[in-house]
Amino acid sequence: MAIEIEPLITENDRAVARANVRRSSRGSTLGGVFLVALTDAVASLLAVAFVPHLGTGPALAVAAFAVALTTPLLFGISRLATTRAIREGAASAANERRMVAEAHRREFETRLANELEMAEGEPEVLDTVERALAGTLPGARVEVLLADNSHAHLARMVVSSPDAEPPGCPVNSPDECPAARRSQVQRFDDSDALGVCPKLRGRPQGRCSAVCVPVSIMGRTVGVIHTTDAPNAVFDGARVQDLQTLANQAGARLGMLRIMAETQLQAATDGLTGLLNRRSLENKIRALRNEQTSFAFAMADLDHFKALNDAHGHETGDRALRLFAQTLRTLLRDDDLVGRYGGEEFAIVLPGATSRDAADALEHVRVTLPGHVRRAGLPDYTASFGVVEAAIGEDLEAVARRADAALFHAKRDGRDRIVVHSDHGMHEEHNGASQAAGNGHHPDRELADAATPHS
Template identity: 40%
Template sequence: MDTLPRSRSSTGNTAPRAVSNSFRPRSVTTGPRVEVKVGAPGPDKPLMAGPSETPPSLLARSAPTLSPLALEAIARVAFEDRLERALGPATSIDAVLEVAGRAMQAAELGGAGIPAPTELLLAHPRTGKFSQVIEVGPEGEGPGCPAAATGGCEALRTGRTQVYDDADAFDACPNLRDREAGPCSAACVPLVVLGDAIGVLHRTGLVGTPPSSLAVAQLEALGGRLGTRLALLRALDAPAPATLDRATGALDRPSIEARALELARSLVPFSLAQCDADGFEDYATTFGHETAERALRTVATAAREILRPDDLVGRFGEDELLVVLPETSAGECQRALERLREHLSLTLTASGLPPLTCSYGVVESSLGRSLDELLVAADAAVALAKDRGRNRVVVARENMLDEYPGVA
C-alpha cells in the first residue's frame, strides 16, 4: 500500500532530513514539507561506502607535496567516485534521496566540521512548484529559500550555478534578501535534464565567504547525477495513460486513483471528494437504466464545467464519482462542491432529465497516510451527509471514524 508518512520534528542534530516519494503533505497553502530523519553517519553507518584505502588518507599523505589545486582536484574526483558507488544500488526515489542527504552532509564541511546549511528543492513536474525535500545544517535546518517555483530561481532561469558573496549586493538573487537568519553568502546549483527543471541545490555561508570552489564542484557533481537519476525514476514511475469511462466520459477508476497517487508522490497537497448519487437504484428503476446513465454522465459533465482544468473527475462506482482537486484545502473543495450542487440542478433541468441529487464527502490529503485511508474517510463523510438528509457536502474530520464507525 502506498503510504503517506507523517512528519517528524527536528531533534536538533545535524543528520539530513529527507522525504520519501510517498507523501503526507503538511500544509495545503504553503506546500508540503515532510521530514524523515536520515540516520547520522557513525562507525556502523558510513556516509558512503568506500575502499579501505580512502581518498582522505591518501590526501593526508600527499598534502605536503601537492599544490592546493591538485589537492582540490583529487578531493573532487574522490567525492564523485564515492557518489557513483553510493548511487549504484539506489533503484528507488526514496533510496536516491537518502544518498543525496548523506552526500550533502559529506560535501566539504563548514566551520568546526559542521555541515553548512544546504537544501534540495524539487520542482513539481507539471506546475514547477518547489518543495523542500532534504535539508542539512548545524541544527538540522536548511537555508530555507523562499522561491516558490522554478520561475523564481535564478540558477534554473540561467541554467548555471550561481555564487553570491553577499545577499545584500545589488546583483544578488532577490530570494537571498531579508532572511530570518540575516545576510549570507550562497551557492545555487540547478538540476536540469534535457531542458527540464528538476530542482536546485542551495547552500549558504557567512557574508564574504561563499561556499568554496571544492564545495561548489561537489554540489555540481551531486546535482548532475541526482537530476539524471530522479528524471529516470520519475519516467519509470509515471502512471499509464489515462483511460475514460465510456458511460460518463470521466476517468475510469484505475486512472483517477493513479492520478491521486501521482499528486501525493509529487509532494502536491490535494483534497478529494466522493460524489454519491442519492437514491440512484430507485432512480434507475423508476426512469430506466439509460436515463440513469445519462443523469450520471450529466453529473460528471457538470463537475468538469464547475471545477478547474487541472482538477480531476473520475467514475468510482456504479453511482459514484471521485473528484480530486490539487493545491486545494478541504474548505475550498467544499465551496466548489456547493457551486456544483446548484449547477447540477440547473443542468439536469436544461437536459430534460428528472431531478437527481448527490451527497458529497470531502477529505484533505493531510488527513490520511494512504489513499485507502482517505477514501474511507470520504466514504464516512458521504454516509453522514446522507444521514443528514442527502444533497449536501460534509467535510471529514480526523475523529470522524471514531464518531461514525459504521463505514470503516
C-alpha cells in the first residue's frame, strides 16, 4: 500500500494561495491600467518640457517609446510580486495544515492515553483499541493480533470492519509475522508483487495492499495491527502515525496490566503448587460469606509425608505436593476453591455444596490419586480428608477447627479416608482400607502410627 507522505508544500497549498492572491488582486487591475496611463502622461509632459525643439509630435513619439520600455518592466515586477505572494501564501497554508495535523495528533494521543489509563483490565484496553481503530480508519478492515502469555500463539483480539469481516491474516505466531520479527511498520502495495509478505496471497478477497504495525509489550513484540485495502491504495501517512501511536500506547498499557496481574497472582498464590495461599483463600471465603453463599469446607493432608521426605528427599516431596495440587484442580469444579494451608496441608471450599456432596467429590480425588502417583513415577502416597458443612454465620476459624478435627479422626482411624464432622458427630464416608490391604498396606500398623495424626 502506498503511504502518502505529504511534502512540505503541496499542490493544494499552492492552489489555496493562488485563489487568495486572485481575490486580493481583483481591485488592483484597474490600478495597473491607471498606472500605465499615468506613466504615459508623465512621459509625454517630460518630453515636451525637456525637448521643446522636437515639436509636439516627435516628443509624443519619444514618450510612447519610453512607455513601451517601462510597461513590461512594471508588469514583470507585478508578476514577480504575485509569484512571491503565492509562494508565501502556499508556505503559510502548509504551515497551518501542519499545525492542524499536529494538533490532531496531540489530541488523539492525549485522549487515547487518558482512556487507556482508566482501563482496569485487558478487555477494557481492547475495547478502547477497537473504537480508536474505527475512528482512525473508518470504513477499513482492521484487526489486532496478540500473543498469549506463552508468546507462542497469536489470537485475533480486535476486529474493526464495516462488514464485521477481518482482513484475515493467517499468521499463528509472532515469529511468522515480518512486522513482528522486524519490529518495524511493514507496507505492501500489491500482494501479488515480488518481495511482499507471503501471508497476503491466496486470501478470499483476492489481491490487496496492506499495512502492518507491530505491537510491543515491555520491549518485546507480541502482536500486530493489520489492515488491508485495494492493490496500490494510497494510505495517509498521518493515519500510519496514529496506528503507531495506538500500538505503542496500547502495548504499554497491556504490559503494565500484565505486570500488575502477575504481581497480584504471586502475592495471592503459593509459589510451589500455584494454589491460593492461606490469606487469599480466607479472603475468598469471606466474600462467600458476604454473598450469603453456603459452602462445604475440607482439610486435606498427605499421609506419612515426613517419611516420604526423609526417605526420598525434599525434591520428591515437592513433586508430591505439586501432583496432589494438580489432581485437586483437575477433578474439582472450576468454582471450587483450593488453597495450600501450610506444609502438606490443603484447604478446599466447595460453594453451594453439602458435606455429603463434598465427601463424594473428594472420594473421586482420593481413589484417582494413586493412579496419578504411579504415572508420575513417584513413591506411593495417599491423602486423608476432614469435611464439614459451614453453618450460617459460623466463624471461619470455627469452621476450620471442625474440619481439622475431622481430619485428625481420619488420620487416627487409619488414613487414606474421608471423615465428616456434623451435628451428629464424626462419621466416616469413605476409606481405602480394602484398597490398602490389596496393595500391601497394613491398616493396623497405620493405626499405631496415629500418635502423630497429621503425618
